[in-house]
Amino acid sequence: MTAELVRGQNHPLPGTRVEIRVSAGAPVIAGVTLNDQRGRMRDAGWTAHPAAPQLPGVEVSRQAAAVHHLAVDLDALPQDVHRVNILLALPSGPDFPPDFSALAAPFLAVTGLDGEEIASYTATGLSAESAVVALELYLRQGGWKVRAVGQGYAGGLAAMLADQGLAEAGALADTINEAVAAGMARSFGHAPQGPTRHTTAARTEPAQPTSPPPPPEGRPALGAQQPADGPGGTHGGGPIDYRHPRRATPASPSTPPPAPAGQPRPDTVPSQAGPPAQSGTGAQPGTAPQPGPVPGQPGGADSSQPVAGDAPGWSMEERLYNQVWGMFEDLARSVAAYRSAVDFADSRMDRELDSVLDDPRARVGPAAEAARAQAQAKRDALIEQAQAALERDTGRLEAESEVVEPALPPALARWDNPVWQAYEPPAEPPMALRVGDLSIPERAGLRIPMLVRLPLERGLWIDSGRPRGGESALVDADELRRLAQATATALAARIVAVHPADELTLHVIDPAGSAATALLPLVESGVLREPPAAGASGVARTLERLTQRVDLVQMAVRSRATDALPPDLDLADQLLIVHDFPHGFDDRAVNQLRYLADEGPSVGVSLLMVADREEARAYGPVLDPLWRSLLRLTPVPDDHLADPWVGHAWTYEPPLAPSGSQVVPQVLRRVVAARHSSGS
Numbered sequence: 001m002t003a004e005l006v007r008g009q010n011h012p013l014p015g016t017r018v019e020i021r022v023s024a025g026a027p028v029i030a031g032v033t034l035n036d037q038r039g040r041m042r043d044a045g046w047t048a049h050p051a052a053p054q055l056p057g058v059e060v061s062r063q064a065a066a067v068h069h070l071a072v073d074l075d076a077l078p079q080d081v082h083r084v085n086i087l088l089a090l091p092s093g094p095d096f097p098p099d100f101s102a103l104a105a106p107f108l109a110v111t112g113l114d115g116e117e118i119a120s121y122t123a124t125g126l127s128a129e130s131a132v133v134a135l136e137l138y139l140r141q142g143g144w145k146v147r148a149v150g151q152g153y154a155g156g157l158a159a160m161l162a163d164q165g166l167a168e169a170g171a172l173a174d175t176i177n178e179a180v181a182a183g184m185a186r187s188f189g190h191a192p193q194g195p196t197r198h199t200t201a202a203r204t205e206p207a208q209p210t211s212p213p214p215p216p217e218g219r220p221a222l223g224a225q226q227p228a229d230g231p232g233g234t235h236g237g238g239p240i241d242y243r244h245p246r247r248a249t250p251a252s253p254s255t256p257p258p259a260p261a262g263q264p265r266p267d268t269v270p271s272q273a274g275p276p277a278q279s280g281t282g283a284q285p286g287t288a289p290q291p292g293p294v295p296g297q298p299g300g301a302d303s304s305q306p307v308a309g310d311a312p313g314w315s316m317e318e319r320l321y322n323q324v325w326g327m328f329e330d331l332a333r334s335v336a337a338y339r340s341a342v343d344f345a346d347s348r349m350d351r352e353l354d355s356v357l358d359d360p361r362a363r364v365g366p367a368a369e370a371a372r373a374q375a376q377a378k379r380d381a382l383i384e385q386a387q388a389a390l391e392r393d394t395g396r397l398e399a400e401s402e403v404v405e406p407a408l409p410p411a412l413a414r415w416d417n418p419v420w421q422a423y424e425p426p427a428e429p430p431m432a433l434r435v436g437d438l439s440i441p442e443r444a445g446l447r448i449p450m451l452v453r454l455p456l457e458r459g460l461w462i463d464s465g466r467p468r469g470g471e472s473a474l475v476d477a478d479e480l481r482r483l484a485q486a487t488a489t490a491l492a493a494r495i496v497a498v499h500p501a502d503e504l505t506l507h508v509i510d511p512a513g514s515a516a517t518a519l520l521p522l523v524e525s526g527v528l529r530e531p532p533a534a535g536a537s538g539v540a541r542t543l544e545r546l547t548q549r550v551d552l553v554q555m556a557v558r559s560r561a562t563d564a565l566p567p568d569l570d571l572a573d574q575l576l577i578v579h580d581f582p583h584g585f586d587d588r589a590v591n592q593l594r595y596l597a598d599e600g601p602s603v604g605v606s607l608l609m610v611a612d613r614e615e616a617r618a619y620g621p622v623l624d625p626l627w628r629s630l631l632r633l634t635p636v637p638d639d640h641l642a643d644p645w646v647g648h649a650w651t652y653e654p655p656l657a658p659s660g661s662q663v664v665p666q667v668l669r670r671v672v673a674a675r676h677s678s679g680s
Contacts, residue, residue: 002109003119005148009644010329011119013137013144015112016074020086020135023067024106027096028088029157029180030068032058033164035083037312040165042080044172047161051179058084064091064180072137074144082312083138085149085164088123089131089157092177100126100152108134110146121148130156138312140326306400308407317409321432321451324404324412327397328438328448329645334393335442336646341386349379394443401446408434411498412449415490415657415664423667425501425674429454433498435491436633438641438650450641450652452631454498455573459597459607461630462488462654465614475636481612483635485518485579487654488610491633492577493664494655495606496527501674505570508532508577509542511584515610525668532579539584543592546576546605550596553603573604581611582619590619597629 003011022030034046034055041047048058057076061068072084088106090096097103109120123134129152136147153159157176161169311326313319352375406417411430413419414437433454437447464484475483496504508519510532522528533542552569556562565571582590597607609630616623634640639649657664 002117005119005121005146007121007125007148007150010145010147013074013110013118013146016144017113018072018074018118018137019111020070020072021068021109021111022070022086022088022106022134023108024088025066025104027064027066027091028068028106029064029091029176030070031060031087031089031176032070032072033085033087033161034058034077034081035085035164035312036080037082038314039083039312040314041161044166044168046078046081047166047172049172049176049179051175062179074137083136085133086135086137087131087133087157087160089160089176091180092156093181099128099130099154100132101128106132106134110135119146121150123148123150125150126152128152128154130154131160133160306396306403308404317412317431320404320408320412323400324449324451327400327404328643330393331397331440331443331446331448332643332645332648334390334397335440335648338386338390338442341389342383345379345382345386348382349375352378390442394446398443398446401448408449411454411494412451414449415655415661420663420667423497423670425671426498427500429499429503433495434655435460435494435631436655437653439653440648440650444651447653455601455604456606457601459601459609459630460491461627461632462491462608462610463613463632463634464610465612480635481514482518483654484610485515487633487635487656488515488577488579488608489518489521490654490656490664492575492608493521493527493668495575495608496671497667499573501671502678503572505529505572505574506577507542507546507574508579509539509584510579511535511539512580515579521665521668525665526672527668536584536586536589539589540586542576543589543596546574546600547592547595549574550599550603550605554599557603573606574600575606575608576600578607578609578611581609582616590623594623594626597626 003009005011022028029050031047031049032055033041033048035041046055048055048060050060050062050064053060053062056078057073059071061070070086074084077084086108090099100106103126105122105124105126107120107122110118112118121135123132126132132152133149136149137144138147139145153163155162157173158170161172166172309316309319309323311319311322313322353372405414408417408419409430410417410419410423410426412432412434414434431454432451433456434449435452436450438450439445439447462484464481492506496506506522506528507530508515508522508528510516510519511534513532513534515532519528519532523531533539549569552565553562553571556565576596578593581593585593593607596605600607607630613623613627632640633654634652635654637651637653639651641650641652642648643650
């Protein structure tokens, strides 16, 4: 079954020889860039494009077209390559649209040697961009995967290449555009219309002007569909030479790609959840797992010691962030394989018993008992096999967690991590924030950090509602509300602490003063520069000030007149904490809060709300968009979150400091001291 990817989602590749089919509806340039473990290009020689359509293991089209067929042999790539980017760009010139806003969303499909579609992606959301990294093929622990990226660049090819670390990006972009212009002049005089796309594997594609020559015996034809230069088709339009540059014989499609001696080669992981490798069992839902190696035996689980930061990235922070997401995905897929194997074992036992016992005369007696025992034994053997694979996978992840957790920087670390004892306010905000921990019933002791990217694209909602089941059923309503208030303070303190001391302003709305105790760390430390807004007048005043700021900044950005903003306007990021919603909120205030939740993140205004949805039921469906726009968190462990890969229900645990710990007040005092020293 084809995996229809959305932006940030990934999917394992079953083989190392693939074809990427592109359908854009208008002529586009299709190319490939290679990246090392840090996501950087070595030089211009790591780019396949119309002026240089071949690299070891890669072949692309020589001209712009509405339809492309790109061939990739992952086994034949240079040894240092960890990422293969599939890029699309609009040709330059007056005959072509300046950006993707006038075109239908490009469609890309990854297929195997047999033409069967593995994964597809429609690059939606493009507007002012004229180049896009649509897909990337990347390594994780020796296995290749595909991820939908959809990262657009308004600066075109030059900006895209520069973003991957190429110094001569402008010159290479000019070379590509010149080659495309020359190819257009030779091939056709007007832009061909692209085909209509369908959502099935069978898609209508226009005939190519000339078919490539047949491949040599024993070698599949994955070459780009281009006119041949002459008999024999020895140029880029012919099939790829699948021989590895350091091997004398062609790679076998059944042979997995080699990893560097001693350890697997890692990959990177998307930001959203974002995003989340093939599980250790290798099983897919609805199948039985295959026998796997056992740790401690030859060919067993990865014998190399786990290393913190063992993932691609431009900095240690990014490598750790990617590694945590890789662990999250590995655990999700390993548990999915285990659960699928258990379901398969149960269903097979039921089918075997039904087939044996269909005859009423065989339902009793020694034969029936033997059939039941045999079916039960087969089921138990399958489940034992799946359990062994799960134990192997989770044991590896637990070992990895033991080295990753102590190495995390403050923004990603728990409050009990010693890194907070040496805390100093950062010079730059981090790329992500830890908002709690996630676990799954099959391995409740293994906690995966729950990370969200900064700046926050969604506000946070701490649900203080009445107990609904699970662990919250053991907590009365008043205690649940108190815990929700404490969770909001812990999250706010963390957000403040990971920003530079003078680059975040905190606002609090507490209409009835019910959260006064929970807010003490923020008030007593001086992090909260103004008292919490109380009563209806305080609510109105605070919301009016923030909505006005959002309006002014949005207008200035759209008109490119940021220098015209009032000199007394606070341009630091803003965090609004709201307690006791909707107490003290009239209709105007409710609309302003919705506006801040929707529009605020784009100009640096984030919302952290403590609320019980049931208490706001009088507003009816008018508040439904507000609840949907916020990321719901809970003050006690609760299994309300699902991963983006297989949809497991994960137990969320809030990021509270250990009982009796003074780490939060200590950190906040250092933030205030840094403000004073900087004169802010």
